[in-house]
Amino acid sequence: MTAPATHLTDHDTGTTPFDERVAAVHSAAYRIRHHALNMGEVQGQGYVGQALGAADMLAAVYGDQLRFRAEDPHWEARDRFLLSTGHYAIGHYAALAEAGIVPVEELETYGSDDSRLPMSGMSTYTPGMEISGGSLGHGLTIAVGMALGLRYQGSSARVFNFLSDGELDEGSTWEAAMGAHHHQLGNLTAMVDINALQADGKTDTVLRTEPVTEKWESFGWYTQRVDGNDVGALLAAFDNAAAQAAAVGRPSVILCDTKVGRGVPLLENREKAHFMRIEEDEWQTCREQLTAGYEGKSA
Numbered sequence: 001m002t003a004p005a006t007h008l009t010d011h012d013t014g015t016t017p018f019d020e021r022v023a024a025v026h027s028a029a030y031r032i033r034h035h036a037l038n039m040g041e042v043q044g045q046g047y048v049g050q051a052l053g054a055a056d057m058l059a060a061v062y063g064d065q066l067r068f069r070a071e072d073p074h075w076e077a078r079d080r081f082l083l084s085t086g087h088y089a090i091g092h093y094a095a096l097a098e099a100g101i102v103p104v105e106e107l108e109t110y111g112s113d114d115s116r117l118p119m120s121g122m123s124t125y126t127p128g129m130e131i132s133g134g135s136l137g138h139g140l141t142i143a144v145g146m147a148l149g150l151r152y153q154g155s156s157a158r159v160f161n162f163l164s165d166g167e168l169d170e171g172s173t174w175e176a177a178m179g180a181h182h183h184q185l186g187n188l189t190a191m192v193d194i195n196a197l198q199a200d201g202k203t204d205t206v207l208r209t210e211p212v213t214e215k216w217e218s219f220g221w222y223t224q225r226v227d228g229n230d231v232g233a234l235l236a237a238f239d240n241a242a243a244q245a246a247a248v249g250r251p252s253v254i255l256c257d258t259k260v261g262r263g264v265p266l267l268e269n270r271e272k273a274h275f276m277r278i279e280e281d282e283w284q285t286c287r288e289q290l291t292a293g294y295e296g297k298s299a
Contacts, residue, residue, distance in 0.1 A: 007068050007099070018235070021064055025231045028098050029059035030294040033263050035094035037286050039110040039117075045277045046111070046119065049260040049267055051091030053229070054162075054193050057256055058095040060234045061160055061191070065242070070100035073127040079157050080146055082130050084139020085164045085193070089121035092129070101128040137170030139163060140190060144176045147188040151247050158187050158245055165194040168209045174219070177251075181220030186249025189241045190221075193228065195258045212255060221253045228256025263290050 036051035061081060069075040083092050093110065096102040102117070109115035116125045122132045131142055143161035150157050167173050180188055194212070196203050204210065216223040222244050226233040234256070241252035261267030261276075264286045270276060278286070 007066065007070065018232075021235055022232050025056070025059045025063050025235065026297070028063040029055040029231065030263075030290070032059055032091065032094040032098055033290055034287065035097055035104070035107055036090050037264075037283065037290065039090050039093065039107050040276075040278065041283045042108065043111045043119070044280065045275065047087045047090055048276050048278065049270070050085075050088050050164075050193070050195065051094065052264060052267065053195050053258040053260045053262045054088060054091050054256075055094070055262070056229050056231050056234055057162070057191055057193065057258070058091055059098070060231065060238055062095045062099045064235060065238050066099075066160065067157070068099070068101070068128075073101055077155065077157060080130050080143075080150075080159045081128075082139050082143050082146070082159065082161045083121050083133050084131075084143075084161060084167060085136065086120040086122075086133025088162070088164070088193075089117070089119065089126075089129075089133070092121060093117050093126070096126070096128045099128070102126070136164070136167045137172040139167070140173050140176035140180075143188060143190070144180050144183070144185065147180070147185040147251075148183055151185070151187060156187075156247075158189065159185075161188070161190045163190060163192045165192060165196065165203050165209065165212075166206075168192070168212065169207045177216065177219045177221065180251040184248045185251045186244065186246035188251040189238075189245070190251070190253040192253065192255050193258055194255055195260050216253050216255070220250060222250045223253050223255065225255040225257070228258035229262050263293055265289055265293075 032055040033052050036048055040046050040048040067079045097104045097107055110117045111119045120134050121129050123129045139161050143159050147159040213223055213225050224237045226237045237254045244252050266286055266289055
């Protein structure tokens with residue numbers, strides 16, 4: 001019997017030039033955004049803005065960094081990706097489809113009765129969804145335990161945890177950050193989507209977390225801050241984090257400044273952007289703007 005195909009990251013082999021990696025991730029991010037718009041149209045509303053903003057981050061992880069087997073989401077040697085922000089599930093589903101873990105055709109069932117793709121991510125339903133996100137501040141604590149457990153098992157797998165800037169309001173996040181440093185979890189990488197917006201308003205007016213770079217550094221993490229919508233900068237940051245990765249060492253965090261609605265000008269400046277209502281006649285305009293922007297940059 002032929003073994004399932006394993007997705008190995010380009011930096012493992014060193015055979016793919018950096019500019020080709022950037023182009024591949026850029027294309028994947030476009031498709032993730034397109035999938036997210038199609039899913040959003042099913043409900044007419046949702047966390048579409050976050051999915052568009054985080055698409056480059058998700059494409060970089062699934063297309064360039066994560067080791068997995070699409071046919072076997074529970075493969076023991078896989079790297080783990082934990083979506084702490086369960087309401088970003090629409091973007092995660094799009095990335096899982098791009099990775100071949102979820103059929104693209106299934107995205108049409110998003111948020112529907114009996115679907116494996118509920119509006120908030122749940123590990124009991126969706127292949128490749130490691131944890132049930134939702135109540136913010138839990139993801140990093142689980143990631144710390146998972147990274148420690150993998151080390152005890154002698155596994156070389158890495159743990160990636162996706163957080164939002166709003167989650168930095170939660171004390172449990174900082175307890176976990178302290179614990180990761182204490183246990184020297186060099187196999188753990190956190191990604192923070194800093195889009196400056198949360199349910200109750202702008203992040204800096206709800207609870208100011210800046211200077212956030214200095215905070216993570218003071219907790220002993222290897223810290224990088226980049227434009228989260230710049231694929232080249234993202235891949236360079238992930239490569240740096242991978243170079244730091246070890247069974248025992250400093251945990252890594254990549255702070256990613258992103259823009260809600262990125263790639264669709266109609267949505268980028270929408271006032272109520274946390275949970276977006278998009279009119280029926282706007283969806284096709286959104287797709288056309290996305291495609292025009294992608295083709296223009298590709299040219």
